[in-house]
Amino acid sequence: MPRKSQKPARSHRSTMSLQKTEIIINVYDLLPPGRVSSTLWFLGTSLLHSGVVINGKEYAYGGHERRGLTGVYWTKPKTEPPGGTFKCEILHGFTLATQSEIDTIIRDTSEEFLGTAYNLLTKNCNHFTSHLCQRLTGRPGPAWLNRAASIGVALPCVVPRDWIEAPEYDTADGELLDDEDDNADESSRMLRSSSEQPRLVSQSELHSPGQNLNWDSDEERRRGGSGKGKGKAPARDSAGRTLPAAERAPTS
Numbered sequence: 001m002p003r004k005s006q007k008p009a010r011s012h013r014s015t016m017s018l019q020k021t022e023i024i025i026n027v028y029d030l031l032p033p034g035r036v037s038s039t040l041w042f043l044g045t046s047l048l049h050s051g052v053v054i055n056g057k058e059y060a061y062g063g064h065e066r067r068g069l070t071g072v073y074w075t076k077p078k079t080e081p082p083g084g085t086f087k088c089e090i091l092h093g094f095t096l097a098t099q100s101e102i103d104t105i106i107r108d109t110s111e112e113f114l115g116t117a118y119n120l121l122t123k124n125c126n127h128f129t130s131h132l133c134q135r136l137t138g139r140p141g142p143a144w145l146n147r148a149a150s151i152g153v154a155l156p157c158v159v160p161r162d163w164i165e166a167p168e169y170d171t172a173d174g175e176l177l178d179d180e181d182d183n184a185d186e187s188s189r190m191l192r193s194s195s196e197q198p199r200l201v202s203q204s205e206l207h208s209p210g211q212n213l214n215w216d217s218d219e220e221r222r223r224g225g226s227g228k229g230k231g232k233a234p235a236r237d238s239a240g241r242t243l244p245a246a247e248r249a250p251t252s
Helices: 007-017 035-043 099-112 125-137 143-154 179-191 203-207 218-223
Strands: 021-029 048-054 057-061 072-075 085-095
Touching: 021 125, 048 125, 048 143, 057 125, 072 099, 085 125, 099 125, 125 143
Parallel strands: none
Antiparallel strands: 021 048, 021 085, 048 057, 057 072
């Protein structure tokens, strides 16, 4: 009895394996809008935050002081971090990995990037972006994302402090923002839905979005709390530097 042809099945599997997933990088400027930030952006030396968008979630990395807990979290794409201004979207490439394989890569990466290991110069959100892009597409993220940190490593004595520690975002070029801007910002925070709040990556979170692992409040993140309770000391990176609000990860 002649064997039945398996060609249709092979063709189906081949088609399924060729499904591509976009890998997008969102970039945010952490310096207050003004002449300084515009000049540094033009020169390619801005202080930047970045996240990787995969299937409708933007993954990023931040620091906290909870030992053994990942610093990788996700938000709704283009949700600006405290003090950050969305600058651009980059289609970095595509991955042919299945959703299960993507979940495994994200999980493995989250275990490598713990919150207590965060360092503003040597292991920051842009290092995470580059690493995750490398794992998914075979190409690291753009080197210019971390140019300010690279200069800080090479020339620690001449790099301005603001290139390392972003100023609090209620100032712009050394001047307080108008009350009207403050009120608008407060309204924006109040209108932010729970789906936009940052959430830590966990095994269950990869498959069951909606588990709310975040700060006690958005205000706590802005003021520097490292999670759970008022009056906490500001979170610091592995070198003892105070973390800007945009670079703090949520904790459970």
